[in-house]
Amino acid sequence: MFWLVPPRGLHQADGSERYYLDFTRPACKAAASRGVRVVGVSTLGRGYQGRAGVLSAALAMDMLIEGTGTAYRALALPFFMENLLRQAQAIKDQGTFSMANAAGWPLPTIATRDIAAVAAALLLDASWSGQASVPVAGPDNLTPDDMAEVISDTLGRTVRYRQVPVADYQAMMLRRGASQAIAQDIADMTEAQNNGICDAEPRDPNSATPTSFRQWCQDTLKSALQA
Numbered sequence: 001m002f003w004l005v006p007p008r009g010l011h012q013a014d015g016s017e018r019y020y021l022d023f024t025r026p027a028c029k030a031a032a033s034r035g036v037r038v039v040g041v042s043t044l045g046r047g048y049q050g051r052a053g054v055l056s057a058a059l060a061m062d063m064l065i066e067g068t069g070t071a072y073r074a075l076a077l078p079f080f081m082e083n084l085l086r087q088a089q090a091i092k093d094q095g096t097f098s099m100a101n102a103a104g105w106p107l108p109t110i111a112t113r114d115i116a117a118v119a120a121a122l123l124l125d126a127s128w129s130g131q132a133s134v135p136v137a138g139p140d141n142l143t144p145d146d147m148a149e150v151i152s153d154t155l156g157r158t159v160r161y162r163q164v165p166v167a168d169y170q171a172m173m174l175r176r177g178a179s180q181a182i183a184q185d186i187a188d189m190t191e192a193q194n195n196g197i198c199d200a201e202p203r204d205p206n207s208a209t210p211t212s213f214r215q216w217c218q219d220t221l222k223s224a225l226q227a
Helices: 016-034 054-067 081-094 112-124 144-155 166-175 180-194 213-226
Strands: 038-043 072-077 096-099 131-135 160-163
Touching: 016 054, 016 180, 038 054, 038 112, 054 072, 054 180, 072 112, 081 096, 081 144, 081 213, 096 144, 144 160, 144 213, 166 180
Parallel strands: 038 072, 072 131, 096 160
Antiparallel strands: none
8 A cells, every 4th residue: 555645734733643643643554454564655864853743644654654663665765856946936936935944954855756656666565564664765965055056057047045933934924824833843843954854864875766866857847838
């Protein structure tokens, strides 16, 4: 079984951990009772000490699944490259993209097509059992400022990264209708990313997925801006 907790509404009052666990609990019972092997979408960060909002919720989900004894592979993922598509209009019109992530701190990334390939390979491989975290990340370790340079090179014009203070980003989410719990979870996630949560879990550089950030910009971001 491939397991992915769907996105939740930003207005919901409950925190991310309760949402993840309530959604996952029935599937855990079913998988354990039927001997189903599970491949789940999770996050890098096992071993991180501190609050990490949405990322903590994903790690709690892993513990819930593993507690049933189910054969499980948790895909430990970093920042999705596709998240930048939400800012395609700002990149196109203003030459900027904005996040609360530290401009000079490396932010590992992954293309969703590579997640799909790793998940499919595990689902088709009947040889594994037990439980393990599987770090899955692209070959780059770019800062947001580095990403801006790659985007600029790809588009042939200057694109700059604008770092928004975490508190300002949280306040913006509240103005747009997010609940206090969700805004806090996303703020905690960003602080954890800025504090190195993605480096808490060892990764083998030889296991990096094939799609570089530059290749993704060429294949996906540039096409989205031209559409």
